[in-house]
Amino acid sequence: MADQAGPEPVAAVRRALRLLEAVGAHRSGATVQQLAREAGLPPVTVAELLPGLARDGFVTDLGDGAYVLVDTGTGSGAARDGRELHERVRPVLTALRNDLSAAVYLTLYEEGEIRVMEIVDSARTPRVDLWVGFEDAGHATALGKSVLRELDGEARAEYLSRHTLTGLTPRTITRREELLRQLDTSSAAPLVMDREEYARGTTCIAVPVYSGDQVGSLGISFRSDRMYRSDRVREGLLASAIRVSRRLSLPG
Structure with a gap:
């Protein structure tokens, strides 16, 4: 049987993955506005997701408003x-x-x-x-x-x-x-x-x-x-x- 938790958590996963894919396309970094366009997400959503991805060690804030994927060395x-x-x-x-x-x-x-x-x-x-x-x-x-x-x-x-x-x-x-x-x-x-x-x-x-x-x-x-x-x-x-x-x- 299914628990009635609603669609939001699953949608959040998908948004985060779309954003990571967009960040990964820019080796030199990309801004919130660029990432929003390429991921098909509102800029405010991207701005909210990026700090969490940075805390989790997936992206790096270059300090000039641009973000890149963390180099895993693999x-x-x-x-x-x-x-x-x-x-x-x-x-x-x-x-x-x-x-x-x-x-x-x-x-x-x-x-x-x-x-x-x-x-x-x-x-x-x-x-x-x-x-x-x-x-x-x-x-x-x-x-x-x-x-x-x-x-x-x-x-x-x-x-x-x-x-x-x-x-x-x-x-x-x-x-x-x-x-x-x-x-x-x-x-x-x-x-x-x-x-x-x-x-x-x-x-x-x-x-x-x-x-x-x-x-x-x-x-x-x-x-x-x-x-x-x-x-x-x-x-x-x-x-x-x-x-x-x-x-x-x-x-x-």
């Missing part, structure tokens, strides 16, 4: 290297695990499959037993459904044509029509939940993340008998999703 393909990806996002995932006391997962949609890229857990916050691979369980997890909801109709239909909606627990949705209805209900809400659809006794909550044009998901899992303040989970996941998306999308 090659253009490094961000796609597995080790580089881990180095970029693991601190954010670890902080989220510690803040919410829950195992944290990152997925990306690659070559038509939902792939788990990173899991950060601990003895106190164990991961769910991945007894069925995500390639066969996207319909049964919040992480998978978060990705499926972001795909366009054609890509979603293509994915579902290749994957059987297997019943993993009594709560798993196994009818395509019901799954599509759930994905399309409150589609503006950024949070998705599965309660014991993948594994009995486990609840998962996820939000979308982006690596350029590539969609993925960020989520947590915890015992279903644990109680969480929904606003704390929402705020923690959405703030972390923005940071993860920036780190995945920042040019190397």
